[in-house]
Amino acid sequence: MAKICITNEEVLQRMPNLERTLTPDQRQKVLHGIRIQTYKKHERVYSEYERAHDLLFVISGKLKIFKDGTGGKQHIIRVVLPNNFLGYRAFFAQEDYRTSAEALETAEVAHISLSMLNDMMHVNAELACFFVTELAMHLGTAHERAASLTQKHIRGRLAEALLYLRDAYGLEEDGCTLSIYLSREDMANLSNMTTSNAIRTLSAFAQERIIAIDGRKIKLINIDALERESKFG
Amino acid sequence: MAKICITNEEVLQRMPNLERTLTPDQRQKVLHGIRIQTYKKHERVYSEYERAHDLLFVISGKLKIFKDGTGGKQHIIRVVLPNNFLGYRAFFAQEDYRTSAEALETAEVAHISLSMLNDMMHVNAELACFFVTELAMHLGTAHERAASLTQKHIRGRLAEALLYLRDAYGLEEDGCTLSIYLSREDMANLSNMTTSNAIRTLSAFAQERIIAIDGRKIKLINIDALERESKFG
DNA sequence: ATAATTTTGTGTTGTATAACATATTTTAGT
């Protein structure tokens, strides 16, 4: 078990967009309020219908946010990488969680009390504006993705998922390998298809030299083709 | 052509959640900044890829917010009734519009400059918090709907759309007729199916006495059955 | 009122994709 070797101070510095909105006083309170927790692979960070208490910030590792649908099939909303926030939407909407989150790999997550932040927000316009921007961006991608998932065909949805993973999580040094390795099942849940079809379609893309597959490692070979597929091919 | 017969003062009073956040000074500026515009049925209020300038507030009539997908089929994101806001997300995310909006029937819409509101927001925490709540709620329904539209079958999606319309827009005095009359095509675009299938499935529901149809007027007869269908029947 | 257009309704056919089955490979556990 790797022990936590990052200070609250360091964590706070990793969230400059939030940090810079705080008064010295508020900064102090937040600093001391940070609690870091480690989650093992597949461990739940929070579950649908629970009460939301904390703003979460991924320090290391990756999480997925999803909704469990009919027949155990889950709909992945997004994958959260280090230095990103999650877990605050439900609280601000004054609801319980409507999604669940779990670790895709061992992950360190910072917890900050949302009721504390909420109190600060009501007297700190910049802090509130930070969340406005954050929410507005996520709402945009949510609409975008809803339209794609419902209108595109399998190849288009998978192509889009691959491009999404590239945009959101980047490539390795070689400039074409996706930095994120997902299981075929998670790829399927992200693209709204069965696992079989994710496997099949990835194989098809590989045979067409659009991508290259080595286990969970995926190289994007022909970006143009992917983009064509994505806008309905 | 019906002329506009509502004062800016009256409009402002119809948005108490926003109004109450404003200082007297800001209130005055907003009051004078309100411009009311009338849109005819099917008229565009804004279009995808345009720059977002105004916060919009529906005074009368109904709008639909949608994305045009492949093959002219549109994905309706939501229907906006009087006393509701729209048009602000893109601005706060610092993007151009990613959706379009048009009038489902003649509609009066108040326009308020977003850059003015944005300036106020940065010094008025309560105003910013208003948008945080607004955005957080919409993001919740966006996730909810994305999961439903991708996972449920036709009957479930249509049943859900009917319940959604009831929850969002209410019933007439008889306690069972939906207050909103949509074309079969719009029902289809809301439930992610073809027009034919919306018609067919509505007929099926009518034959099963789950609903009753009289043109565009829809009575919800058996709510239990609808709810059962909605959670995957 | 009459024609033209749009909306609604219903049947038929085609197809994308889910569901199922089963083999192989990889990963995890003892």
Add this chain to the structure above:
DNA sequence: ACTAAAATATGTTATACAACACAAAATTAT
């Protein structure tokens, strides 16, 4: 190292839904 379990792969079958075709009704325009 050996076993069990999970993930990957691929072929076959079944089906939900789209696409198409056309008729009837309703709305809109002339």
